[in-house]
Amino acid sequence: MTALYQYLINGRNEASISPLDRGLAYGDGVFRTLAVRYGQVDHWDRHYHKLEEDCNALGIVCPVAELLLADISRLFTRDEQAVAKIMITRGESARGYALPVLAQPMRVVVKTALPEYPAENFSKGVNLHLCRLRLAHQPSLAGIKHLNRLENVLARMEWTDATIADGLLLDQSGNVIECTMSNLFARYDRTLLTPDLSMCGVAGITRQHILELAPALGYHARIAHLSLSKLMQADEIVICNSLYGAWQVRELNNQRCAAGDLAERLRQKIQG
């Protein structure tokens, strides 16, 4: 790989990842992807809260915030913008699924470049591929940003066209759930609907943020079951994540979507 990156493993840059780490063996861990701008982490409190919640859901002891912030301040200088990927795994164990008696979680913080998104993703919106892969129903893991992401990998393999920004994922029942790296909102007049994630999907922090800030923009936002045909009737579709904020969906599976200024309004509010 040619891309440059730096990292700390349990706070050390000379450390290495054990081949018996359960993150590798089983995907037994969680992660976050966050923007660090000029020494400041975007929405740190939301990220850390979700990291802790996800660790708890898997029974992993989440490292204290101070440790992670110390890692970030060592890796990121005050004159740059970059991405921090935080992975927390349950740590090393003997072979087999049984938990170690004293699990020592591993924390990895990786610094990579901020993605260079096309300017028109922000000004005009984006095109989505409709994925053939359907997300499985697993209520025990739904919502968690865990390290079992083969569904996303397989879905992302479905397109190579660089004009496609993301892929829309339905579940096995045909409900709209999310995109491979984004959550989704559909606007119907003054109502914003975002898919129910109790059976599958990742409940991102930007989705949660939008649910909370919607009233201040004059919208009523709520979680709902959403079919593909209902989605296509929306007055606007917006996708979101914590790196790009929010993008208007211009085309879904080569079908034109209604346009508006929701994504721009959300971006301003998210950043504000």
Place this chain on the structure above:
Amino acid sequence: MTALYQYLINGRNEASISPLDRGLAYGDGVFRTLAVRYGQVDHWDRHYHKLEEDCNALGIVCPVAELLLADISRLFTRDEQAVAKIMITRGESARGYALPVLAQPMRVVVKTALPEYPAENFSKGVNLHLCRLRLAHQPSLAGIKHLNRLENVLARMEWTDATIADGLLLDQSGNVIECTMSNLFARYDRTLLTPDLSMCGVAGITRQHILELAPALGYHARIAHLSLSKLMQADEIVICNSLYGAWQVRELNNQRCAAGDLAERLRQKIQG
């Protein structure tokens, strides 16, 4: 961790695992667990065939058999019995789900001790816990021994009683599928049924082997949908994997199961 192990990463013992390896980031890879006895790998052809099949299913280039066998012969001496765990990941990529243009798969071979199973697992049979976790339906991943194993981890967290050998997993529809580290056969007179794995589960090589050798033992073996109540009516239940071979199930969820000599007959034939 106190357990001792040795490993080779891409054939080198001084190599390390990249924090951007997709095996860690996404569970983007496959694995095998095999017994190596006095310099010989048990059922190598079956293991390698399945490894290749699983790699192909994910679009990962499987390392040639000679490389893996060379790793094994470097790690294992001719006077010992131990376990080889082989993991093949898609390798390193930039952050994000998109595949690297030229993916260089990573291969890890880890040597660990052979598990010390209680002698009565072989002589009397084993007790199974009935897992509350239900396996999700994902036909795109079903059967593959991939690195997304959080369902197994969560299921294994359901019991700590050392007299429980494994946990029985049903799917979301209530069908019997497998155990956390084993496949399963139910005998009804001269018929052996093993659950259909087209929606979830791992299709192990010992299960395949038993399907093939059953006629020589006078059984008609086939793949079927199996409810829990139908399982409980079996004349015998046997679980299997490539480390212990086959075990009789003596108790399932504290209910006594009918006993016989199927596990012993299968073990002799598998080893023979």
